[in-house]
Amino acid sequence: MRARDLMSAPAVMVTPGATVTQPAERLAEKEFTALPVIDEDGSAAARTPLSRQGSTRRTYPRDAHR
Numbered sequence: 256m257r258a259r260d261l262m263s264a265p266a267v268m269v270t271p272g273a274t275v276t277q278p279a280e281r282l283a284e285k286e287f288t289a290l291p292v293i294d295e296d297g298s299a300a301a302r303t304p305l306s307r308q309g310s311t312r313r314t315y316p317r318d319a320h321r
Contacts, residue, residue, distance in 0.1 A: 268292070279307075290305050
């Protein structure tokens with residue numbers, strides 16, 4: 256099995272200019288756990304993909320409900 260066998264087509268990604276809620280919504284909609292962050296030129300803009308956990312933490316900070 257190769258990576259292409261596991262990938263969605265077309266690729267689902269997010270750009271660095273996306274709001275915090277946009278990737279969170281896309282993750283939930285597609286039922287993915289992470290999305291790559293890609294620049295306009297198609298290069299990776301982050302070392303690691305944006306995860307559902309990281310996106311949720313930024314959207315709903317732990318201290319927000321205190």
